[in-house]
Amino acid sequence: xxxVSQNPRHKITKRGQNVTFRCDPISEHNRLYxxxxxxxxGPEFLTYFQNEAQLExxxxxxxRFSAERPKGSFSTLEIQRTEQGDSAMYLCASSLVxxxxxxxxxxxxxxxxxx
Amino acid sequence: xxxxxxxxxxxxxxxRAANLPCNHSTISGNEYVYWxxxxxxxxxxxxxxxxxxxxxNEMASLIITEDRKSSTLILPxxxxxxxxxxxxxVRGGGAGSYQLTFGKGTKLSVIP
Numbered sequence: 001x002x003x004v005s006q007n008p009r010h011k012i013t014k015r016g017q018n019v020t021f022r023c024d025p026i027s028e029h030n031r032l033y034x035x036x037x038x039x040x041x042g043p044e045f046l047t048y049f050q051n052e053a054q055l056e057x058x059x060x061x062x063x064r065f066s067a068e069r070p071k072g073s074f075s076t077l078e079i080q081r082t083e084q085g086d087s088a089m090y091l092c093a094s095s096l097v098x099x100x101x102x103x104x105x106x107x108x109x110x111x112x113x114x115x
Numbered sequence: 116x117x118x119x120x121x122x123x124x125x126x127x128x129x130x131r132a133a134n135l136p137c138n139h140s141t142i143s144g145n146e147y148v149y150w151x152x153x154x155x156x157x158x159x160x161x162x163x164x165x166x167x168x169x170x171x172n173e174m175a176s177l178i179i180t181e182d183r184k185s186s187t188l189i190l191p192x193x194x195x196x197x198x199x200x201x202x203x204x205v206r207g208g209g210a211g212s213y214q215l216t217f218g219k220g221t222k223l224s225v226i227p
Contacts (some may be wrong), residue, residue: 031213033213035215035216040219041217042200042217042218042219042220043159043215043217044217045214045215045216046212046213055124055213056213056214091158091159093158093159097149097210097214100214102208102210103119103161103164104161104184104214104215105161106151106158106159106160106161107158108157108158109157109158112155
């Protein structure tokens with residue numbers, strides 16, 4: 001296993017288009033998280049799943065953002081009608097919830113540029 | 116989760132120990148101290164975490180004061196590849212805690 005995988009690594013899109021990012025977590029991890037990072041800031045939590053259930057989504061930035069994890073394995077994050085302010089790095093992380101050992105491991109991120 | 120305070124930036128000579136401080140004066144009894152780092156254009160990398168005892172792994176040591184209001188991450192022999200932003204995060208340790216709240220971190224520059 002090589003860790004959390006995110007695709008694509010880079011995405012350039014025109015304003016108003018929809019984009020979808022994919023995250024493949026570490027295989028035995030049951031939690032999956034999405035974060036967003038803008039220039040000069042630390043990552044900002046968006047949402048997370050435990051297995052296929054989305055347990056927290058109130059931090060998604062608007063109703064244009066949605067995430068799925070249909071079979072409890074990979075996840076997708078979709079942004080509809082993109083705006084220039086959506087330009088950022090989108091990070092996925094995963095963890096194994098087992099007792100107290102809940103450190104999260106991050107992927108390399110998808111860098112989105114909206115033009 | 117408790118708030119943390121870190122210096123904006125630090126320099127360290129290559130081969131020397133890098134000591135990165137973090138204040139978390141409002142930490143509660145069940146909250147852990149986590150450290151992550153982020154090398155430019157990469158995702159954050161987990162380094163270490165602890166509750167109240169000092170911890171050491173292959174990457175670093177974590178020293179937590181007895182009152183738990185501050186901690187220090189120690190990279191024993193810094194290399195150029197350790198240049199990164201280092202984040203100190205306080206978070207509950209149970210399954211109910213799921214979010215990492217990142218601040219702006221400390222930008223560590225390792226100088227040849």
